[in-house]
Amino acid sequence: MLKLGTQAPSFSLLEPKSGTKHIFNHQLAKKGYLIAFVCNHCPYVIHLLPKLTELCNGWTEKGIQVYFISSNDIENYPADSPKLMKELANQYGFKFPYLFDEDQSVAQSYRAACTPDFFLFDNSFALFYRGQFDDSRPGNDLTVDGSDLVHAVDRLLTGSPPPEIQKPSLGCNLKWKPGNEPEYFLPKDKKA
16 A cells, blocks of 8 residues: 555546546645546445545535546456446546546556555645545445545545544455556565
């Protein structure tokens, strides 16, 4: 996992919905920045997507810049294609960009490991929170409320320190292109 305080890596990615590129760099001026690695087909993402969309649409109005990013290998997982990303963004009414990380370099720069995976940065682009949405999972019957991420965003917006407890996100592994698996993702016996 990225260490708290790490500066947000910049990126320039295509948004299939609009056909435009979005540039995320340290020239922006927002209260905070939420980068969420998601995809269309993951059951963990589908499970929380209605509540996550509701919260993210609200946070954009409070000065948090939200970016959803899909980094999956679309050759082997065509359900995550840009065409279907556009359809998902329209279906759920995203008020924020849903971007395509075709070469997977952005996922690698954030050390993203799964979908969903959340990275919240403060207004100076320092990592404030990286972890789960909440304790709900498909099939565990817990309410999807986003409590962990909501707590982190609330603390950021009120100028409080980052949450002391930050549980790693849990979901489907990112679908790396063959031979593109980053070293941090490989089992210890496979690392160079």
